[in-house]
Every structure is written in C-alpha cells, then in structure tokens.
C-alpha cells in the first residue's frame with residue numbers, strides 16, 4: 001500500500017517510520033525540503049537506536065529507509081496514495097486547508113486520516129467534498145514505541161473507511177480502539193479525569209503526590225502515577241485540555257486551583273523543572289515540589 005504522511009514533525013515522521021517498517025511504500029511531505037529532510041533524519045536516528053538496542057536488524061532498517069521518499073510538492077506526494085495521514089499542527093483552519101488540498105490532489109478513493117489529538121474530526125471532515133473518506137488516526141508519542149492508535153469515527157465516516165483504518169492499524173502491528181468522535185476521544189477524557197482528581201486530592205490534603213502516584217502504580221498496576229504523568233505531559237497542556245473538556249462535557253472537568261496556580265507560576269512540569277515534583281537538569285526527579 002502507498003501511504004503519504006503530510007507533516008514531517010515529531011508525529012508525522014514516526015507514523016512514516018512505522019508504516020515503512022510494516023512494508024508500505026511511504027512518502028513524507030512537509031512545507032519545505034529542509035523540514036522533509038529533518039523528518040527523514042529523525043527516522044534514521046530512531047532506527048539507528050533500534051539497531052543499537054537489538055530491536056531492529058540492519059536489513060530491516062535498510063529496507064524501511066529504502067521505502068521512504070521525501071517529496072515537497074503536494075500533488076506528487078499524494079499522486080499514488082491509498083492512505084494519506086495528516087500530522088500538521090493542531091489548528092482546525094490549517095488542518096481543513098491541508099485536508100481540502102489533499103482531497104483535490106489525491107486519487108478519489110484515497111482514505112484521508114488525521115492524527116489530531118483533540119479536534120473534532122467531524123468538523124475537519126466537513127471541509128471535504130466527500131467527508132465519508134475522512135477518519136481520525138490518533139497515534140501516541142512516540143509512534144514507534146506506543147502500541148495504541150485511536151480510530152476516531154466521524155459522523156460522516158463510512159463503514160468501509162472505518163474497516164480500512166482498523167486493518168491498517170493492525171497491519172502496522174498496533175492495537176486499534178474504535179472511538180466515536182467526541183471531546184477528548186476515549187484516552188484524553190479518561191486520562192485527564194484521573195489527573196484532575198489526583199490534583200484535587202493534593203489540594204485537599206488527602207495524601208502527598210508521591211503517595212497518590214504510588215497508590216496507582218502499586219495498587220492498580222499503572223506504569224506511572226497520574227501526577228507524574230501530568231508533569232510529563234505538561235501542566236499547561238493538561239489545563240488546556242481540561243478547559244476545553246469542561247466547555248463540552250461540564251463541570252466534572254473543572255480544573256482545580258492548584259493546576260491553574262502552578263501554570264500561572266510557570267511550573268509546567270518536567271519541561272520547566274517543577275510541577276508536582278522537582279527535576280534536575282537531566283530530567284530526573286529529585287523530590288516533591290511545594291504545593
């Protein structure tokens with residue numbers, strides 16, 4: 001199958017890599033040659049690490065790289081595509097423009113996937129002449145390590161396209177969960193709910209962040225506690241999602257004061273060195289932060 005990925009950033013290059021590793025012919029497209037090259041360089045680096053760690057053989061790496069082509073011209077990039085996945089920045093207007101440009105250049109039966117993590121796929125699809133060919137393919141970061149892809153079914157998505165998308169996800173060795181297009185899909189909605197409640201518990205003095213996280217790790221077998229995860233994702237990112245889920249789904253997603261206060265203070269988690277925990281310059285946790 002021919003897969004074109006539009007947007008060769010963090011996610012797009014990863015989606016290109018996992019598609020090529022599964023044997024598909026892949027084209028990577030971005031707005032200029034430097035960005036296309038940077039995306040392909042990133043794939044080379046990740047595959048080199050895979051070889052070093054013994055996860056990928058040299059011949060698998062070489063075969064995957066040989067299947068990836070970088071093309072800047074959109075018409076050429078999508079000319080043979082069976083599936084186009086857009087992974088451009090999270091902006092509805094931009095994504096709708098990109099989707100309509102792809103629709104007019106790609107074969108009429110090409111499936112149009114979006115890697116949006118939060119925008120309504122139904123609204124994105126509504127820009128198309130044939131919205132039934134659109135579907136959300138929500139990969140997780142980094143795509144080569146994360147097993148899950150949420151297949152987000154828009155109001156207009158046809159059953160054939162849904163079946164095509166789940167087959168593609170399984171074919172690249174990942175687990176598909178099929179989700180109706182609703183705010184936060186399945187994963188963000190549940191993940192954010194847990195993170196917000198954990199933050200409220202810190203605020204109410206129920207337990208320390210360390211004990212709340214240990215409770216979920218040791219008692220529920222979560223690989224990471226909800227506050228550690230909030231620090232990793234970024235408190236600002238979590239606050240934005242909580243506010244948009246509150247608008248859509250109601251007061252149960254009301255962000256706690258502690259989250260707002262920390263974001264206002266610039267304590268955004270691991271990336272700034274302070275969130276619910278403190279981190280050293282290597283990003284290693286050094287202890288709890290003030291709260």
Ligand SMILES: NC(=O)c1ccc[n+]([C@@H]2O[C@H](COP(=O)([O-])OP(=O)(O)OC[C@H]3O[C@@H](n4cnc5c(N)ncnc54)[C@H](O)[C@@H]3O)[C@@H](O)[C@H]2O)c1
Pocket residue numbers: 006007008009010011012029030031035087088089090091098115116117118138139140141
């Ligand atoms: N980063 C994450 O953890 C993550 C996880 C899941 C989903 N997502 C979603 O994936 C999408 C991309 O995120 P990212 O983190 O890879 O962003 P990124 O900024 O790393 O990459 C975006 C790329 O799109 C390119 N681009 C912009 N306009 C373009 C156009 N018109 N045509 C082609 N390329 C264009 C940019 O040059 C850039 O290389 C977003 O919708 C985001 O919400 C991100």
